[in-house]
Amino acid sequence: QVQLVESGGGVVQPGRSLRLSCVASGFTFNNYDIHWVRQAPGKGLEWVAIISYDGSYKNYADSVKGRFTISRDNSKNTLYLQMNSLRGEDTGVFYCARALTSKYYFDFWGQGTLVTVSS
Amino acid sequence: EIVLTQSPGTLSLSPGERATLSCRASQSVSSSYLAWYQQKPGQAPRLLIYGSSTRATGIPERFSCSGSGTDFSLTINRLEPEDFAVYYCQHYGGSPYSFGQGTKLDIK
Numbered sequence: 001q002v003q004l005v006e007s008g009g010g011v012v013q014p015g016r017s018l019r020l021s022c023v024a025s026g027f028t029f030n031n032y033d034i035h036w037v038r039q040a041p042g043k044g045l046e047w048v049a050i051i052s053y054d055g056s057y058k059n060y061a062d063s064v065k066g067r068f069t070i071s072r073d074n075s076k077n078t079l080y081l082q083m084n085s086l087r088g089e090d091t092g093v094f095y096c097a098r099a100l101t102s103k104y105y106f107d108f109w110g111q112g113t114l115v116t117v118s119s
Numbered sequence: 120e121i122v123l124t125q126s127p128g129t130l131s132l133s134p135g136e137r138a139t140l141s142c143r144a145s146q147s148v149s150s151s152y153l154a155w156y157q158q159k160p161g162q163a164p165r166l167l168i169y170g171s172s173t174r175a176t177g178i179p180e181r182f183s184c185s186g187s188g189t190d191f192s193l194t195i196n197r198l199e200p201e202d203f204a205v206y207y208c209q210h211y212g213g214s215p216y217s218f219g220q221g222t223k224l225d226i227k
Contacts, residue, residue: 035216037164045156045164045207047216059214095163104211105154105169112163 002026004096004110011116012086022079022096022110029077030054032098035106036070036081038115040092048094049081053101064090086117121145121210125219131227138195140222142208147188152212155184155193158221159204167206168193200226 008020022034036048049060049070058070069082079096093112099105122145132138142153150171156164166175168184171191181196195202203226208219 037218044221045158045209045218047214047218050214050216061215097164099211103169104152105166106156106164106209106211106216107166107169107175109163109165 002108004098004108006094006096006110006113009094009113009115011118013119014087014117016086017082017084018086018115020081020083020094020113020115022081024077024079024098027098030074031101033101033104034072034079035097035099036068036079037095037097037106037109038090038092039095039112040089043092046092050099051079083115086115088117091115091117120215121148121212121217123208123210123217123219125206125208125222127222128220129223129225131225132198133227134198134200136198138193138198138202138224140193140195140206140224142186142191142193142219144189144191144210148210149212150187150191152210153184153186153191154209154211155182156207156209157202157204158207164207169211195224198224 003025006022035050051070067085071080095112097106097109124143126141153171154169155167158164205221205223207221
């Protein structure tokens, strides 16, 4: 069955870095664009970043541009999010979500990994 | 950037009733790129409807959408206990892939 499993979350001090991973299984990973979406505690969904199926296109929300880097390794069916210069407002659950190339809607989401930025 | 505003913030209804949730865009959007998601506590969001009116796999017929331009709505007929959740609209026509702030549907 389709699975997206995020990992790498945890407690980190402001200004430090963290790398999240999202491992895919049960589908052809390189047919899908992948997004990161985050959700602050008790708040709504905020789109963070996208990477195209082949890694050639990346884009970011203004709130993370210059601090976060999205990447993927199709040979490992894995997506990454390198997060630098973390701030308190980055705290939340980070979800990876897939979107079939040319369809664009987010048809499956992982269960998320919690990132807490606190001193 | 397209800003999506959902209303009401909270909707309190009883099982068996009909729910109508609104999503208003700050500028006209193509209905082809409007989606709705359902999220239950402690769970990931789940795709309900895309292209403004196409139900995702496994979504019951009691969920439907309508609208165009800047005004869209999600209707849930004959509410079931499992329908009480938070609902988000989203524009996925391009970056940024903005979400509405959500409507919480709770049991009256």
